[in-house]
Amino acid sequence: MSAKQKILIEAAKLIHTKGFNNTSIQDILDIASVTKSNFYYHFDSKEQLGFEVLTGRMQWFYGRVIEPSLDNPALNPLQRIYAFLDGILALGTSPLGELGCPFGNLAQEMSAIHEPLRQALSAFFRAGADRLEHCFEEGKQAGIFREQLPSSQIAEFVLAQTQGMFLLRKTHKDPQIMERNIDMLHQLIEGWLTHEGKQATNRQEEIRETLPEPKTEGFE
């Protein structure tokens, strides 16, 4: 593994744990066993490191959660949404979830003080919301979901909820908060947003068969 790789991986972990500004370059280098001058060989600045860590995190999240769920053409819209929620649940109940959501953490820390990073994170969240919206819209056209509420608003609501539950899980140090709130989202989808009789049956088993083991590396 190259020095640059080691730096990126250790930086992602530390930034997730302590935050960007509270993680010094020397902290990262001590763990990665790389010298500071070598750091500056690969990165112009701490800021550039931050952007590259964020890019890596986005790719990791895509491979771990989005690709097998919202971007999985083998699933119908409802299954895609459920697979997404299950991906969030798996993440949030893992040891990693104790540190909160890496994106929410960064957004909270940096949005008010670093405009370029805020924009990158805003775009990331919007991309996620767009995918969710697309699923809800598709499900409406397939007669799965009710038509009352705009799909974009539902999608945003679901996304906000995932962020909120990560924060509470982190603050209370209680993984069951993820379970309870994902369950609430399921109930909301089945009991309110879905037409009667349009729920997927044996939802858990269906999704388990389709989901491949995600190929992720370094970020956990």
Add this chain to the structure above:
Amino acid sequence: MSAKQKILIEAAKLIHTKGFNNTSIQDILDIASVTKSNFYYHFDSKEQLGFEVLTGRMQWFYGRVIEPSLDNPALNPLQRIYAFLDGILALGTSPLGELGCPFGNLAQEMSAIHEPLRQALSAFFRAGADRLEHCFEEGKQAGIFREQLPSSQIAEFVLAQTQGMFLLRKTHKDPQIMERNIDMLHQLIEGWLTHEGKQATNRQEEIRETLPEPKTEGFE
């Protein structure tokens, strides 16, 4: 205004903007026009300052949002919940809301790295959730709400949602996110959690008459 008061007020603003660890004591003192030796006359440490700022923030939030809503005996349970949501909406759409929720921000920043502060924030969130739960439970007994879902779970869900929407509002710099997500909560409460025909009518006007102008000072 005493020097200690000035410090606390400026510290609260700066910590809300930049975070605790990214706000130096000198930053605060420059704005408060107080010397460092006087700072250490009043506070043993930066950590003690942090706790006192948090305590002040909790009192402010109580007076601004909780007392006129969840702790307002003149309101029925549904009105109390709606008043709470309106308080959150007013906060979130104010210029202050651009910085996110002060409690959510601190929880995110400090929970993984500072156990005493995490505990204080956890207790704060739990107190809020308990009040919400109490309203839902009271509303169930008054026949307003359906009985299917545990009140504690609904309360937690609503609380998580408020945190999530604050984060998205901050990241997207869009106050309408608060409006859309509070509206979703209203719809969820009226369209799913409430018995048919049990909605409060002229909800907005009713609450407007009962809410006194909150006595808040310094933190905004």
Add this chain to the structure above:
DNA sequence: TGAGTAGTACTGACTGGTTGGTCCTAATGA
């Protein structure tokens, strides 16, 4: 074939500034 060159990755030492906190003395005002 070997000197010279370029590119890549890496190093130790260093810079100027910042940070939370300490200590002491003196002044002010109720």
Add this chain to the structure above:
DNA sequence: TCATTAGGACCAACCAGTCAGTACTACTCA
């Protein structure tokens, strides 16, 4: 008179970043 405040100097540790140099590999060209 004493609580409060100011001012100043200082400390060790920390911080992001700089600089000149080293080692190695591959390539070029006379």
